Amino acid sequence: MVAVHGARHFACSYLPEFESGPLVPCKLGFAKFSIGNNAVNNLGLCRGGDARLRSSRIIKAMEESAAFLTKDCVSISGKSTLACALSRGLHSRGKLTYILDGDNVRHGLNRDLSFKAEDRAENIRRIGEVAKLFADSGVICIASLISPYRKDRDGCRALLPDGDFIEVFMDVPLQVCEARDPKGLYKLARAGKIKGFTGVDDPYEPPLNCEIVLKQMGDDCPSPCDMAETVISYLEEKGYLQA
Ligand SMILES: Nc1ncnc2c1ncn2[C@@H]1O[C@H](COP(=O)(O)OS(=O)(=O)O)[C@@H](OP(=O)(O)O)[C@H]1O
């Protein structure tokens, strides 16, 4: 499981391929990134149940320092964007993937959960259990969550066999995420209209020991594809992508 967490946003210019490409965001459930899901479905028809894929690991993506995002990983750090780029990169290497995006899962499976600490804990616990089921079927699960509490992320890690949980921290400055604010949530939080917003009046605990840190240096933000390649290189080096 590759856990990308953090709640921040990237300030660099958006990649053309994400502007003109076939990614079609929608508001419901798991269909947020239709190209990713379609690709998964297509691959599933061809390769579902392939025992050679059973060793695939679960990837939980971005709580962006945010999705996870985070340290400041908060909302709008680019978790979902990275999850999508990562999914595409893995598909191109013949791997099955599925994205579990906190923002989407909260419309269905986790619709009963609030943003209180105990509900955030339950959010990541359920997502970890679902990711475990995907891993059993040979699918790499990319979870894109803020998951602000260290103990909750560690609890999720403990659900999985050693080495199967890969935590990716998107270390993007809060002010970068806040300046972006495409949904206007930071503005509402600063105005006191949303209470307990991560990074504003709710905590984010950066990881002490995670597998991958994607850090923004100064004003330069790596592109989603470059970040995805960093993650994929790690997976290749560690032998996760061997058939
Ligand atoms: N109070 C508060 N704090 C943080 N985020 C909030 C809050 N209320 C709503 N939202 C929206 O919910 C998205 C984060 O959901 P997650 O499931 O990833 O959060 S968590 O892991 O349970 O902390 C997050 O979406 P992303 O921007 O995709 O991260 C926010 O848009």
Ligand SMILES: Nc1ncnc2c1ncn2[C@@H]1O[C@H](COP(=O)(O)OP(=O)(O)O)[C@@H](O)[C@H]1O
């Ligand atoms: N690497 C990046 N470079 C530039 N802009 C980005 C990058 N990643 C994300 N963004 C921008 O940030 C916005 C929020 O990204 P998103 O992936 O939805 O964040 P999150 O899932 O963390 O809330 C997107 O609309 C996109 O314009």
